[in-house]
Amino acid sequence: MVLSSIPQFADSSSSSGIGAFNINLKSFIFQLVTFVIVLWVFKRWILPPILRTLDERRKTLEDSLTNAKQTEEALARAEAKAEEILGRAREQADEALAEAKKAGGGVVADAETAAAQRAGVIIKEAEARLNEERDKLRQELRAEMAGLVADATEKIIHEKLDPKKDISLIERAIRGITG
Amino acid sequence: MNKTSRRALARYAADQLLAGKSPAQLAKHLAAIMVESGRSNDREFLMDDIAWELEQRQELAVGHVTSATPLTKNLEVALKAQLKKATNAREVLLEQQIDKSLLGGFKVETSGRVWDMSVRRELTQLKETF
Numbered sequence: 451m452v453l454s455s456i457p458q459f460a461d462s463s464s465s466s467g468i469g470a471f472n473i474n475l476k477s478f479i480f481q482l483v484t485f486v487i488v489l490w491v492f493k494r495w496i497l498p499p500i501l502r503t504l505d506e507r508r509k510t511l512e513d514s515l516t517n518a519k520q521t522e523e524a525l526a527r528a529e530a531k532a533e534e535i536l537g538r539a540r541e542q543a544d545e546a547l548a549e550a551k552k553a554g555g556g557v558v559a560d561a562e563t564a565a566a567q568r569a570g571v572i573i574k575e576a577e578a579r580l581n582e583e584r585d586k587l588r589q590e591l592r593a594e595m596a597g598l599v600a601d602a603t604e605k606i607i608h609e610k611l612d613p614k615k616d617i618s619l620i621e622r623a624i625r626g627i628t629g
Numbered sequence: 630m631n632k633t634s635r636r637a638l639a640r641y642a643a644d645q646l647l648a649g650k651s652p653a654q655l656a657k658h659l660a661a662i663m664v665e666s667g668r669s670n671d672r673e674f675l676m677d678d679i680a681w682e683l684e685q686r687q688e689l690a691v692g693h694v695t696s697a698t699p700l701t702k703n704l705e706v707a708l709k710a711q712l713k714k715a716t717n718a719r720e721v722l723l724e725q726q727i728d729k730s731l732l733g734g735f736k737v738e739t740s741g742r743v744w745d746m747s748v749r750r751e752l753t754q755l756k757e758t759f
Contacts, residue, residue, distance in 0.1 A: 596759030
């Protein structure tokens with residue numbers, strides 16, 4: 451019935467004012483009031499929860515973004531730290547390797563020096579032994595020669611030294627007796 | 630019973646001889662002591678000790694001469710004279726023996742000293758030198 455009255459309202463004011471635009475004033479006011487009521491209802495009960503939800507979502511999103519940013523920064527810091535640690539570890543490893551190489555070189559050099567010294571000592575000892583053996587042999591040979599010479603001399607003296615010569619020898623020897 | 634030492638006996642014997650005691654009587658006396666103390670076998674050593682004692686006192690030197698050829702009288706006199714000088718002894722006695730292994734020269738030993746002037750020693754020294 452209300453709907454059916456709207457064209458009538460439009461029709462009744464069509465001759466002047468708003469009616470010139472072919473608008474029913476009553477219907478218009480009614481629609482305006484209805485609209486205002488709907489608007490008020492919407493603003494009073496429907497819009498706040500929507501806005502609240504939107505705010506919450508926005509806030510959650512912002513928090514998430516902040517967390518993400520913080521996480522990203524923490525990750526960056528961790529990566530930087532890890533890089534630094536790795537770099538330091540690499541440096542230490544390089545130093546250790548260099549020192550090991552150096553020490554290894556030193557050990558080899560020391561071993562070579564020690565071996566050379568030991569070889570020198572062995573050669574000297576061998577030479578000393580050889581000299582000793584040679585001296586011993588020479589001495590034995592000399593003693594043997596002396597023995598042979600003495601034996602030969604003894605035989606010759608035995609044959610050549612007659613009593614007369616011995617008396618002469620004794621005579622000379624007596625003068626050799628001293629206190 | 631205390632045993633008198635051989636050295637003490639030698640000193641006693643030297644004292645007695647120098648005091649003019651008869652050697653025969655002294656020998657008997659010493660023999661009795663040696664037998665009594667059970668040292669008969671030491672008589673040779675005792676004689677050596679007496680000779681050493683007399684030589685130390687410059688009274689008598691007994692020279693044991695060994696040579697390959699017997700010494701002539703002249704050589705004995707010369708040797709005695711030389712030994713007197715060397716030992717400063719008032720008297721020198723020589724005991725001779727022959728040893729052909731000396732080859733030549735002689736060797737004389739007194740109680741305190743030895744002079745080896747033999748050819749054998751020269752040869753031994755030659756060997757030792759080498």
